[in-house]
Amino acid sequence: MITLALSKGRIFDETLPLLAAAGIEVRDDPEHSRSLILSTNHEDVRVVLVRATDVPTYVQHGGADLGVAGLDVLIEHGGQGLFQPLDLRIAACRMSVAVRADFDYTRAVQQGSRIRVATKYTHIARQHFADKGVHVDLIKLYGSMELAPLTGLADAIVDLVSSGATLRANRLVEVEQICAISSRLVVNQAALKLKRARLRPMLDAFASAVSAAPAA
Numbered sequence: 001m002i003t004l005a006l007s008k009g010r011i012f013d014e015t016l017p018l019l020a021a022a023g024i025e026v027r028d029d030p031e032h033s034r035s036l037i038l039s040t041n042h043e044d045v046r047v048v049l050v051r052a053t054d055v056p057t058y059v060q061h062g063g064a065d066l067g068v069a070g071l072d073v074l075i076e077h078g079g080q081g082l083f084q085p086l087d088l089r090i091a092a093c094r095m096s097v098a099v100r101a102d103f104d105y106t107r108a109v110q111q112g113s114r115i116r117v118a119t120k121y122t123h124i125a126r127q128h129f130a131d132k133g134v135h136v137d138l139i140k141l142y143g144s145m146e147l148a149p150l151t152g153l154a155d156a157i158v159d160l161v162s163s164g165a166t167l168r169a170n171r172l173v174e175v176e177q178i179c180a181i182s183s184r185l186v187v188n189q190a191a192l193k194l195k196r197a198r199l200r201p202m203l204d205a206f207a208s209a210v211s212a213a214p215a216a
């Protein structure tokens with residue numbers, strides 16, 4: 001059995017065409033089923049639905065043989081025990097610093113002020129500000145980061161930005177882009193050896209589908 005870990009929503013939706021290119025069709029629709037294990041048109045391939053942040057953990061510990069996870073999630077996880085053969089170029093966005101329009105970020109940085117930064121992505125944020133030599137107090141949040149500067153909890157946030165609509169809706173401005181983010185295929189290192197005959201053609205089919213897809 002080959003087990004693929006996916007998260008519901010954009011990763012599931014954007015992975016489906018790549019699976020189709022590898023001849024794999026998922027039988028259930030996660031939006032209309034409560035089942036967490038989905039069968040496919042191949043008896044020996046199944047999809048398990050997990051939280052986006054749990055995909056690396058499932059694959060690392062062999063709960064799944066392979067999975068799809070955002071680079072943000074992989075950096076935060078650390079990537080131990082994971083083979084990362086392919087950038088799938090799906091769920092593309094960027095990791096950015098954003099502040100209230102009336103907060104002078106450039107000046108705060110130049111003055112060497114301590115900046116309070118709220119984020120779900122503490123590893124990425126810590127590394128970014130350490131590289132810049134900026135002193136920060138990090139505040140760990142699990143969602144709705146945009147609220148933090150609006151309520152006085154923080155001066156800045158580090159969060160994912162795609163269209164910019166969420167920042168605009170909350171009257172925040174993007175002041176720095178930290179890195180580009182897309183989703184990666186991750187494979188359990190032991191599974192890659194033990195199930196190589198079944199996994200290798202799947203990985204090759206994903207790679208061909210990615211290079212055939214128009215650039216995002």
Ligand SMILES: Nc1ncnc2c1ncn2[C@@H]1O[C@H](COP(=O)(O)OP(=O)(O)OP(=O)(O)O)[C@@H](O)[C@H]1O
Nearest residue numbers: 009010051052053070071072073091092093160162
């Ligand atoms: N607005 C966006 N546009 C494009 N890609 C995004 C966007 N937001 C997040 N992503 C990417 O998609 C991945 C999955 O995001 P999703 O919103 O499905 O899960 P999540 O809510 O961040 O995770 P969890 O449920 O574990 O907290 C993220 O890890 C990121 O790489």
Ligand SMILES: O=P(O)(O)OC[C@H]1O[C@H](OP(=O)(O)OP(=O)(O)O)[C@H](O)[C@@H]1O
Nearest residue numbers: 143144159160161162163164165166167
């Ligand atoms: O620039 P935009 O196109 O507005 O996208 C950015 C938003 O997308 C992500 O949230 P998501 O939609 O995944 O919601 P969630 O984190 O609550 O799941 C991210 O945390 C931002 O809030």
